[in-house]
Amino acid sequence: MTSKITEKTSRPDPAENQASVSSAASAKTSRMSGAEIVVQALIDQGVDTIFGYPGGAVLPIYDELFKKSDKIRHILVRHEQAAAHAAEGYARSTGKVGCLLVTSGPGATNAVTGLTDAMMDSIPLVCITGQVPTFLIGNDAFQEADTTGITRPCTKHNYLADNPEKLADIIHESFHVARTGRPGPVVVDIPKDVQFAEGVYKKPESKKYRVYCPQIEPQKSNIAKAVAMMAKAKRPVFYTGGGVINAGTKASELLTKLVRMTGFPVTSTLMGLGAYPASDKQFLGMLGMHGTWEANHAMHQCDVMINIGARFDDRVTGRVDGFSPQSYKIHVDIDPSSINKNVRADLPIVADAGLALEAMIAAWEEKNHKPQDAALEKWWAQIEEWRAKKCLRYKQLGDVIKPQYALERLRDHLQKDKRDVYITTEVGQHQMWAAQYLPFEKPNRWMTSGGLGTMGYGFPAAIGAQVAHPDALVVDVAGEASIQMNIQELSTAIQHKLPVKIFILNNEWMGMVRQWQELLHGERYSHSYSEALPDFVKLAEAYGGVGLRAEKAADLDDVLAQMLETDRVTIVDVRVDPTENCFPMIPSGKAHNEMILAADAEKFAQGLV
């Protein structure tokens, strides 16, 4: 009775088997090798680009890609982690599923960081990994790793495709799982003998997915309740996240419509930037640990919070028991496990953000709801008081470049450029500054590693975005420490003629680590100094790219103008003030209303705040 583990090596479904046999004769199906099945399934799933790195266990698939190079463009990266991040950049900038192909063993394990990153940030990926032949699995064979075991906790789902007859279904299903519900990465591990063996190919529409049909439609009664609460709200705030981006560009339009209809203020998480136009006066900026004074105070004081597609991350909430103590919390999330995980929701709505927004607009109009104008006027007056604090203010004095100033110059130059602009970042101070100082007007233009905080994400993600949008301007805002974690991708950018711009805010420190050491560890700077930095200008040139440097504030405009002119991958090494810290900041264990500004930093370090 107990632990009688009756796991089978495949999951034969008699009904399905029959279907495949009887339809084998029809025009929709045909027999081909496993490797052909993989490539045909990718083509039928609309994959036009795949990021990857060949190796012994995926050679049959690479052979097929060679034959189908007119249908699928393969981007050869220089490290499998970069393949995953590039696929993420591709996915996030297009709304499509990103795809990568890596070999067994080290190929798969190198991809794990990227898969985990996609898992945390809900990015749809399909990762195809080669595996040693089935008869060698478990034998410690050359380049063998337990890929499905290793990737189980860092993927939405994974498959070991050990039967060529099932391979087509598995690939189609993996795309369905990756893109449906809360998106995420899916691994399909394919042993080499399965790639050689013959199996039946079925087109995607020949299969109805019997697995995984998550709820995406909101319950009408809950929507009615939500808009009724909104209509009564005196101090409301919209708190929006990456779910709005993932729900498609229409969801962003609907959000903008609802926010303008109600006249409520709106703030966004790091992942949600761009869903609502940053230049709009109703936008309070980003919230959370390095969010704006007005956004965090509005969250703290609000009476109705409307969370659309955000997950009450610990970087957003601060101290949970001090988080927005007086508010009625409406939480729209496509993932039921996000609800009541960190913060108890008064009204949970399990739904796709776009469908929920559409239903809210319809319900608001149908009931002819009106916002509480008098109360809202008072609320906005309060918010304007918080805004007047100008929490992002800084002083650019003399020659030493403040990182904030560098970003504002970048912003101005980008705004003058006619091209569509996509920004990626690495992780650290520069990431937070980019989120604070660069305005995003449209969704899918901002790519950053939010949940996992992966240094080395930005450059390969920029490569992915540039591949998807060859005519766009793609800028990776980087730090000198992060960029070195995937610097080898300069070679990829050169090979595939991808003119990505790498804008390094070079302060010679792992800035965020240094900031915490300064504020919380008695200024003991343990191993956070970037010793032995390369000459980034020469480095870029060595790879065949362009290297530029700005050492004084006055250099910036010239250097930026040159950067926008280049037709190759370009590193801009901006030497910034090494002592600058990122503020505002909610110290850990503190609530939103206990955030500190730059002026308070010294007192904080002495334990006086």
Next chain:
Amino acid sequence: MSTQSVYGTGPEQSAIERHTLSIVVDNEPGVLARVIGLFSGRGYNIDSLTVAEINHKKHLSRITIVCSGTPMVIEQIKNQLGRLIPVRKVSDLTIEGPFVERELALIKVAGLNEKRIEALRVADIFRARVVDSTLESFVFELTGTAEKIDAFIALMVPLGLVDVSRTGAAAISRGKIAIGTES
């Protein structure tokens, strides 16, 4: 400065509850690893786990998990289980009405004379069956709640208990409704 960490202090703990969950899953490779990995990866407490195939034709298995945690953690456990692709249905028997829960134990007792006779007498009271016997030992088979089995084992200790093997709980709701049929 309340903490020297980039993370805050943990939340205050509320009372720990014990729940019996019944989960219907596709009987496919790795499904048990997914369920167990979820508990270890997210730090949930698992008290017992029992699994076997219940529908050979549809390849469905039923996993019975007894777990403990705060109400918020129990809710998370159910939602996280629901996210697993091969999971068809998660049912919380503890809150969904009356249910029966049984364990099976095999208990080996060695002894002579009076102790041997006393062991048999206690086994009779507990309706334990003798499934193996030598001149100086018995193996008893006992089904019942965990508490009943605990009580029986405690009584066997002075009578020559040498070995115990017990299953986790298998549980099912009372009444005519089957799991998964209401949805």
